[in-house]
Amino acid sequence: MSSSRIEILNDGGLRHDARRPYELRSTSFQLNTHPTAEGSSTVTQGLTTVQVSIFGPREPRQRSQASHDKAIINVEVGVVPWAQGGGGIKRVRGDKRLQEIGASIRQTFEPVIMTHLYPRSEITINVQVLSADGGILPTSINATTLALISSGISILDYITSISIGLYLKQPLLDLSFLEEQDLPNLIISCLTNSNKITLAQMETRLHIDRFEEMLNLGLEACKVLKIEMELIVKEQTEKIVERMNVKSIISSNASGMNIDE
Amino acid sequence: MVREVDPPSIQKDFLLAALAEGKRLDGRIPLEQRKIEFIFGDELGNVECRIGKTAVLAQVSASIVKPRDDRPYEGFLMINSEIGPMASSIYENGRSSDSEVLITRLLEKSIRRTEAIDREALCILAGEKVWQLRLTLHFLSDSGNLLDCASMASMIALKHFRKPDVEVIGDEVIIHSPEERAPVPLAIHHTPLCLTFAYFENLPPILDPTHLESTLCAGTLTVTMNAQREICVLSKAGGTPLSAEDIMGVVRVGVDQVREMVKIMDQALEKDRESRVIEVQ
Numbered sequence: 317m318s319s320s321r322i323e324i325l326n327d328g329g330l331r332h333d334a335r336r337p338y339e340l341r342s343t344s345f346q347l348n349t350h351p352t353a354e355g356s357s358t359v360t361q362g363l364t365t366v367q368v369s370i371f372g373p374r375e376p377r378q379r380s381q382a383s384h385d386k387a388i389i390n391v392e393v394g395v396v397p398w399a400q401g402g403g404g405i406k407r408v409r410g411d412k413r414l415q416e417i418g419a420s421i422r423q424t425f426e427p428v429i430m431t432h433l434y435p436r437s438e439i440t441i442n443v444q445v446l447s448a449d450g451g452i453l454p455t456s457i458n459a460t461t462l463a464l465i466s467s468g469i470s471i472l473d474y475i476t477s478i479s480i481g482l483y484l485k486q487p488l489l490d491l492s493f494l495e496e497q498d499l500p501n502l503i504i505s506c507l508t509n510s511n512k513i514t515l516a517q518m519e520t521r522l523h524i525d526r527f528e529e530m531l532n533l534g535l536e537a538c539k540v541l542k543i544e545m546e547l548i549v550k551e552q553t554e555k556i557v558e559r560m561n562v563k564s565i566i567s568s569n570a571s572g573m574n575i576d577e
Numbered sequence: 578m579v580r581e582v583d584p585p586s587i588q589k590d591f592l593l594a595a596l597a598e599g600k601r602l603d604g605r606i607p608l609e610q611r612k613i614e615f616i617f618g619d620e621l622g623n624v625e626c627r628i629g630k631t632a633v634l635a636q637v638s639a640s641i642v643k644p645r646d647d648r649p650y651e652g653f654l655m656i657n658s659e660i661g662p663m664a665s666s667i668y669e670n671g672r673s674s675d676s677e678v679l680i681t682r683l684l685e686k687s688i689r690r691t692e693a694i695d696r697e698a699l700c701i702l703a704g705e706k707v708w709q710l711r712l713t714l715h716f717l718s719d720s721g722n723l724l725d726c727a728s729m730a731s732m733i734a735l736k737h738f739r740k741p742d743v744e745v746i747g748d749e750v751i752i753h754s755p756e757e758r759a760p761v762p763l764a765i766h767h768t769p770l771c772l773t774f775a776y777f778e779n780l781p782p783i784l785d786p787t788h789l790e791s792t793l794c795a796g797t798l799t800v801t802m803n804a805q806r807e808i809c810v811l812s813k814a815g816g817t818p819l820s821a822e823d824i825m826g827v828v829r830v831g832v833d834q835v836r837e838m839v840k841i842m843d844q845a846l847e848k849d850r851e852s853r854v855i856e857v858q
Contacts, residue, residue: 423815512818
């Protein structure tokens, strides 16, 4: 699978897509991209696009699964057939890799969503990978955070996520699919205010000292992502508040006219 | 899926109160493992590993197959690990639960993806014949921390296993039966072992959680390491958020622990070797 034909880092210190080692891919965050979901978002990082829609809190589909003192969280992960041409992810239902991604997302958000506020209910997080070019899990986690915010479900903090690779001694941020194949990589997601890690996943051999360096670099990158995400959320909220003001002005005008008469 | 009955809250309170004083219900200190025990079967590559009351039986067998066309020099290592209802009533046959998927995937990552076994050494005749190793895990009883037990069982079974000696003359392959020639051990690069830590709110981590501890904990962290101070797999999904220092602390504890475990494994293997006649000089 690993193709040594691509040059991870060329003589000029650039990566195969002309990024510098610590440079993230271009990101775009959109809120409310699903017509019927309570909250949804579409996040694009480089060529990876993920749409997340949140349904709930609602009555659990299976009564037996309900918990009397907190909400339960379901995560469904799907990959559209055209997300990745040829190899890579197989689209079979019950694929172990997708199941694992789903479990990771659920476990990441369980301590962050204030589930005790929604007893006897269910929150379904539906993740659709629309195009895959590495970093599906980090992108999904970022999208889920935004979708939860847009749905108005109470969460403790922003969770952002990033993948970190290591080439020789040089850590690289936000890996693309090709880099992911060739490099040891670590995925972390963290609570940005308290700077604490909720998820850390690594699959390849790495010496401890390098690991620490990557961990700290990842935390920094997560903070940067949070700033970007907050910008979008604030912009969106500002718009809503503005509209609410317009409405209140109209209604106050209307009532004022009534008095005049 | 059968949902397990939650432990009573009085038991939970008791366990948490004890942990707050640095004590565990089975008398261990927080970073202590349960007693590790190995039971070697009659055949080579058949080992049962026990950590406390958790037991996993690993069985390695080898057969000769044709390699893949794009990798003519590489043998195969297949890991079969299905958790049946024998381990615990929460596991069902044929349907894999979330925890089962995690265990299987982590095992696969820690043994196969870290290249613990030299797969090129399994080649007999390039493009024609290679060894296919099959590692079958039987989960006998689940009393918490199945993963660590399974990873230890797998590694010791692979170390214990010996494949028949083969001789290649031109295009002809002669397989010598164990009576004829002593079987040869596998080429093993390193010994990755899993260590699972459980976290409780505002309490220091504990190593090797029992079943009760793992149902009540706020999250677990599994790190696979080898004796060469390398992290092979790290998996922390959810649970209490940790700072980078916390994670590094756990990893440092892991280094010494894994060395200790490898030592125990080697001693057990050595003892078994003395009791068995494999080589006739």
